[in-house]
Amino acid sequence: MNSTLAAVPLAKAYRLLNHGPTVLVSAAHAGRRNVMAAAWAMAVDFEPGKVAVVLDKQTWTRELLEAEGSFVLSVPCAAQVDLVQTVGNTSGRALDKFAAYGIETLAGEQVSAPLIAGCVAWLECRVLPEVHNQQGYDLFLGEVLAARADTRVFREGRWDFRGQDSLRTLHHVAGGHFLVIGDGIQGQMLTPKA
Template sequence: MNTDNHRQDVELARCTRLLNHGPVTIVTSQHDGRANVMSASWAMPLDFDPPKVVVVIDSHTLTRRLVEASGVFGLQLPAVAFARQTLAVGTSNGVEIDKFAAFDLRTFRGRQIDVPMLADCVAWFECKVIPDDAQRHDLILAEVVAAYADSRVYSHNRWHFEATPELRTCHYVAGGTFFATGEPFEVQATPPAVTGSSAPQP
């Protein structure tokens, strides 16, 4: 899987849409020559414009230490084809091993932040931490300063996984089990039934 030629900018004001469906994420971080990578299921959008995200990062992790020291992190969405690595970086400890080397992870340098980003993902957010008291709950708030996605599966502000199912995003459950993102469907909002005081009088 090589996504290097497929990374395409996503308009910042619409970029949280990439994360709206609740896929698992991977956080990359770097400070003072030391880098790390961990998966994070608990990440979601917080605001549209400027785009913000919130990620739960345990205070005991190396990632947390690097993120607090540098004030930046990379947040990326792995595809089904990258699930094995997603589990691996989520179940190993960056204090003990260099996970990038150990799991043979290809990286490129962030555009706005000095952090390694994972080449074999399908969407990327470069994030700047918004210092906040919520960190005592392990909630890391951040503004997204750059966003891009793999044009094979995301374009015109829409995901389209049909042609490349191996590039679908995924959703972590527990114990090594994931769900792939399933088929899209569209619904129309039901017009409300006419009831109570808002009923037109006959």
């Protein structure tokens, strides 16, 4: 277990996704497990924290997630860009990605799905069943049951990646081309014109 991991209060778990990182989605059911990449994921509520993620009908992860009723979103970092590209473009039906690519995991506290080691944040979620969304839009909603983050880059409810370039989050554009998140900037309230 990485000693830099710490629990994130559930009321602040949305901040792990608020800046729009690409995520890894993992699920496990009846002794099988899988992990895939998803750029289409976001927070949808504060407390209880909720998330939304789009999962194509062809994916093995989706089958496991639907069968088990829970999943994990892991937030990968720049050091893992090849891993993200690889699990996003291979199917777990044909091979065990964890064995094939040497993917290490951490155990969840609340769900059976594995947390992907080396990531910088994790959200353990239960599926909020919404068949219409799942069938019509491939859209899954989840309630956040537990959240952790790497304190080297997430402290006191804020991301700060300065001096930690290898831990910066990845933001997929297309075709394995990612943008890496930068540094912070503070917005100020403007004064309305009279």
